[in-house]
Amino acid sequence: MPASKKVTKKKAGKIARPKKHARTGKAKSRAVSAQERQRMISEAAYFIAEQRHFRPGSELDDWLLAEAQIDNDSGR
Secondary structure (H helix, E strand, C coil), X not given: CCCCCCCCCCCCCCCCCCCCCCCCCCCCCCCCCHHHHHHHHHHHHHHXXXXXXXXXXXXXXXXXXXXXXXXXXXXC
């Protein structure tokens, strides 16, 4: 007959609790200067134009879409 093993119960330790000021996962948006915003929009518009192979005639649409994307990302 096999030897019986003695099983002891461990006392429950402290329960891990979140810190009082834990972040909610929402990143703080930092203020962006007008010059930085302009640069970001310009870069985004370039990539939008690149996706449509730089065909002429949609430059304003590219810019407006880029503005909307940047403003949406920054929480404006």
